[in-house]
Amino acid sequence: GESVGLHLPTLSVQEGDNSIINCAYSNSASDYFIWYKQESGKGPQFIIDIRSNMDKRQGQRVTVLLNKTVKHLSLQIAATQPGDSAVYFCAETAMWYGSWGKLQFGAGTQVVVTP
Amino acid sequence: EAGVTQFPSHSVIEKGQTVTLRCDPISGHDNLYWYRRVMGKEIKFLLHFVKESKQDESGMPNNRFLAERTGGTYSTLKVQPAELEDSGVYFCASSQSTPGRGDAFFGQGTRLTVV
Numbered sequence: 001g002e003s004v005g006l007h008l009p010t011l012s013v014q015e016g017d018n019s020i021i022n023c024a025y026s027n028s029a030s031d032y033f034i035w036y037k038q039e040s041g042k043g044p045q046f047i048i049d050i051r052s053n054m055d056k057r058q059g060q061r062v063t064v065l066l067n068k069t070v071k072h073l074s075l076q077i078a079a080t081q082p083g084d085s086a087v088y089f090c091a092e093t094a095m096w097y098g099s100w101g102k103l104q105f106g107a108g109t110q111v112v113v114t115p
Numbered sequence: 116e117a118g119v120t121q122f123p124s125h126s127v128i129e130k131g132q133t134v135t136l137r138c139d140p141i142s143g144h145d146n147l148y149w150y151r152r153v154m155g156k157e158i159k160f161l162l163h164f165v166k167e168s169k170q171d172e173s174g175m176p177n178n179r180f181l182a183e184r185t186g187g188t189y190s191t192l193k194v195q196p197a198e199l200e201d202s203g204v205y206f207c208a209s210s211q212s213t214p215g216r217g218d219a220f221f222g223q224g225t226r227l228t229v230v
Binding site: 036041042043044045046089102103104105106107108 | 119148150156157158159160163171173174206208219220221222223224
């Protein structure tokens with residue numbers, strides 16, 4: 001079946017360095033992608049999104065890149081801070097009867113920021 | 116403005132018992148979703164309400180799970196009878212019906228433990 005998956009289950013990064021989290025997707029019908037951050041004991045928190053008609057979008061310290069040719073999504077975090085330690089999920093969805101349908105999540109990547 | 120709230124935050128029940136989870140979405144959000152994450156697995160979609168109607172319930176695992184959203188406001192998810200494999204974290208999310216944004220706001224989750 002089609003799925004969204006992550007290449008690395010755990011990513012260790014030194015404070016101040018840049019982080020890159022990767023995600024592969026296979027559903028060609030998906031046209032909207034989201035990155036979520038989940039801290040312990042909390043629900044997923046929206047970080048940044050991107051539509052399929054874009055290949056790059058920037059936020060505050062974060063950048064999402066979308067490569068539709070190889071069905072690859074990445075999240076870049078600049079100057080990683082201890083507060084960035086969390087599990088990061090990519091998710092995909094598509095318009096469904098005029099409304100956004102279900103999100104399909106990847107397995108998640110644990111980011112650990114070391115001093 | 117209050118976010119998505121879920122009750123209880125944690126529930127421990129015996130196999131065969133019944134548990135009801137509740138979700139209060141963000142006011143004005145027509146879309147309400149239930150997801151769950153079982154140990155070591157990715158977050159999986161359960162179902163999607165648009166107001167009080169079930170738009171997509173393709174993720175409901177079996178007929179032991181019953182979701183309702185009477186009046187199009189809060190929603191309940193009942194598991195009856197609960198089995199060991201139902202243990203996990205159940206998330207509720209809500210979103211607006213604005214085509215431009217598909218991101219859903221998540222609650223903190225209900226951790227269900229079936230013993």
